[in-house]
Amino acid sequence: MLSKLKTSPKLKWFLVILLGCLTLALLFFFSIYFGMWGKIPSSEELQKLEQSKATQVLSSEGELIGKFYIFDRQPITFKELPQHLVEALIATEDVRFFEHDGIDNRSLLRVFFKSILLQDESSGGGSTITLQLAKNIYGRKDYGAFGIVINKVQEAIIADRLEDHYTKEEILTLYFNTVPFSDNTYGIESASMKFFNKHTSELNLEEAAVLVGMLKASHSYNPRIFPERSRLRRDVVLMQMARYGYLSEEKALETKRKDLVLDYRNYSNNKGLAPYFREQIRKDVSKILDTLKNIEGQSYNIYRDGLIVHTTLDHKMQQLAEEAMREHMMDLQQQHETSYGDNAPWLQNRILEDAVKRTESYQKLSNNGLKHEEIMQELRKTKPTELFSYNGSSTKNVSVIDSVAHYLKFLNAGMLAVQPEDGAVQAWVGGVDFRYFKYDHVSMSKRQVGSTFKPIVYTAALESGMEPCTYFSAEEVTYENGWTPANSSSGDDPHMNYNLKTALSTSMNTIAVKVLMETGIGNVIQEARQMGLESDLPQVPSIALGTASLSIEELTGAYTSYVNNGKPSKPYYITRIEDGNGNLLASFKPEVAQTPAFSETTRQVMLNFMQATVNEGTATRLRSTYGLNNDIAGKTGTTQNNKDGWFVGITPNLVTVTWVGADDHRIGFRNTGIGQGANSALPIFARLMQEMNQYPYFNNITNARFAPVSSEVAEMLDCEEKKRDGFFKRLFSGSDDNEEEQQEEKKEKKGFFGRLFGKKD
The missing domain is CATH 3.40.710.10 (DD-peptidase/beta-lactamase superfamily)
Incomplete structure (x- = not known):
């Protein structure tokens, strides 16, 4: 019986196929390992991780007033991460984080069979914090039908190397500094400042849960756009913390009853505090950086290198100045428009037409060979356009010409x-x-x-x-x-x-x-x-x-x-520029x-x-x-x-x-x-x-x-404010005087002749 099994053709074919599959799997793995599907960073490169970081612009008091970035990211240290933030992440994303070496084998087997054999890309699972970190840093590429497998194997190799060179605390820090949040925000510090206007170290429990909850789907759980959905996801995070012993059930339920409260701050160039000032800073710092070199002899980049620009601006005074300007200009604009009524100069053909000719729309049509009348006819067509107003911007169906007239009127x-x-x-x-x-x-x-x-x-x-x-x-x-x-x-x-x-x-x-x-x-x-x-x-x-x-x-x-x-x-307005570690790159003195x-x-x-x-x-x-x-x-x-x-x-x-x-x-x-x-x-x-x-x-x-x-x-300074001309100077000036002045002149005349003939004035 046993000898028959050994010589069974079916068994031989099974063993051949199995061996062939294993060989192909190994070859496939090594093709990924040795970079045939794209270079995998070496251990040495992983030890020198550099991520694009936002340059921060600080007021004289150290308040953040703006940032320049491709990806909005501000790195922080592990000491700045609150314990409840770390626990929320582990309970929600990787409960065995401190037990595995970057790859959770139990979950990996599930991913292998579901993703490869069943081609179920939504099967999830198996993604540890370290694997997510690998994805955050290096992203994923499209490799066609094998894309999910290749990307996950690459991430597994990177994760293994990360675990070899970094402690668990360092991996958590790297993760929090690179993970993407909503609104083009990268890293926990940037997210904390944007959604709650506070540093990561100041986040309370419910705020930490909101941000961790956002990681599952940054757009779907954006608390600015979908507050109720975000609150429900926050509650899931809180219950996960209670489930794994990081939080008592009573505390979790108490926190769930709290409203979701944001203090949203947008640090885009167009919005936020001191936008004109920040734009001037951007121009000046870019020029200054052209003259500076890092230790590798390369120029610094304002959007990438996480610099810190210290300025003289007073954060509170700037806020008050912008409010004062806006309040007054709203009133003055109304006076201005009312005073002209229907005879407004911004509606005069010559002024309006000159302004229209300077628009990008006019220039583009002119470059395409259209004549003036043809261009003006095209620019009279209406389309939805956002228009500025002190009472809040609105979208209206207006033409380019209407839009130009609208903006011409503003002081x-x-x-x-x-x-x-x-x-x-x-x-x-x-x-x-x-x-x-x-x-x-x-x-x-x-x-x-x-x-x-x-x-x-x-x-x-x-x-x-x-x-x-x-x-x-x-x-x-x-x-x-x-x-x-x-x-x-x-x-x-x-x-x-x-x-x-x-x-x-x-x-x-x-x-x-x-x-x-x-x-x-x-x-x-x-x-x-x-x-x-x-x-x-x-x-x-x-x-x-x-x-x-x-x-x-x-x-x-x-x-x-x-x-x-x-x-x-x-x-x-610029006092000094530092790198992300606080090392001085340039300083400036008053003139x-x-x-x-x-x-x-x-x-x-x-x-x-x-x-x-x-x-x-x-x-x-x-x-x-x-x-x-x-x-x-x-x-x-x-x-x-x-x-x-x-x-x-x-x-x-x-x-x-x-x-x-x-x-x-x-x-x-x-x-x-x-x-x-x-x-x-x-x-x-x-x-x-x-x-x-x-x-x-x-x-x-x-x-x-x-x-x-x-x-x-x-x-x-001790003298009279004014003196009146003498009679003869006024007499020969040829100017007409009012009746009161003429009476005074008569008195002066009488006094003069009286003195001449010895009479009292």
Whole structure:
């Protein structure tokens, strides 16, 4: 019987087939092992695991304000992983994690038979944390019908090597740092910051369960999109923890009763805090990294190398600045649109058509050979389009032309706040909404600065020897080319002479030009250069009224000199760049002028002038409307035809410049009442100060006081604000006076002749 079995043809064929299958299986395995289906990382390569990591941008207090990444990933250490987070992962994904060597043989057999023999790709099982780590790091490729087998064998080989070179704690750390979560987020730290706005080490039990639950299907269990589904999955994780003894059943049930609460933060370039500032950081850091090399002689990559960029930005002030800007601009936009009614310039054919021609849609059709009328006809077709609004963006069926008109009507804004002693940027607002308006009005835009240039004129005058109590007439004068500057206020008396303080604080155009001409245009431009202005400055009388175009950055730096001992500070915002381990790659120091741009006497006088601007001049609404009692100096500015509104706010420890206007220079405010700097730009600063006054955190700014002027300067400033012209000067000026003034002249005449003939006045 036994001999018959041994010689049975069926048995022989069975053994041959079995041996053949085993041989083929071994050959197949070794073909994978030796890289015939794709290179498998060696043990040496696995010891040097490098994953693409997000570069973090931090505020001055170390708060995360943004990231640059291909995959949003922030590595952390095992010590930063809460125990309940680790236990939630093990209970849910790999309960025998500490018992196997990377491959759970029992589960592997199930996968082998179901996946290979039954071709059931959804059979699951067998995937340990180490195997998942291998998949997270190296991904999977499409090998056709054998894809699932090849990928799993490759992962098994990598997992075995990982277990040889890393401890269980290190494997858990690698896993948490590489595992994908929802919303293009990689790694537990990035997920924790995005969904709960807290570091991994701060996650509580239910939050940890939500994130671990997301790993089964990152989209299906995204708590932002499917909160109820995510909560149910969280509860499954909690019960798994109770099942395997990591949690009492009572604790699990208690936690299940809690609501799912997110604190979602999106760190994309278009959203989140300080988007214009972050974009400027991206540009600057990219250039800086081109000059640096790592230990292997390669350039650093801002999207890949997990760098840390430390900035000067004050996280809280930036939040308040953006809120102040948005609140004011919402109100101002309504005033702006209402004032024009049906005669809006953004609907005028010439302006609208010029704007349409600059669009990408027009250029593309033009490049395809279409004529202008054909293009315009095509661009009148409607389609669903997302449109910006302060009340929330909405999607409407509009044409490209309608969309262009919609965006033309919007005013924009820019604001920069710096520490005067070193120029450290505290807040940076480049526009009203980065998603729809990419142009940064802090760093990229140059606009005429209007009357904010006048303090530079007066500073140059004082430096040239002019006394603060020098008087000038408000009377209009015609200069070369027939230019006759006039004052914005029709109530200024041309027969009255005003001292410099009154003329500046009330922003008299006629006197500003006279001061310029007496000082000399060359001397004023030289003073501007000493105060840090580098842009072209026209050598014409109108420069006194701010016809020069400057950036907010330039103007802010110049004004820091008034509260920094006469030394202008150039705005700066990056303090240092580190690698992911905290090693210093580059550091940066403030750029402060070595020598003062003007004397201490001039500084005190000018600061006194600009305090008067706030207390009794063009910026009094800071006191009357906004109720600010802080020590503030400032200067308003409005350009020709109300195209630009400016305000410079100065406190002892903060210099802030705000600008408001339309992106298209041809669109100005309807009238001065709306467009003047005191109405268009000043309120952003005012609202910011109001909010800062509510927080003790800002006491060093809000409670700071200007030092009193010296006795010498006080004596220099001790004079009447204005003097009236004498009778004969008024008589021969050829100007008509009102009835009251004529009566006064009669009295003067009577007094004169009475004195001439010995009679009493």
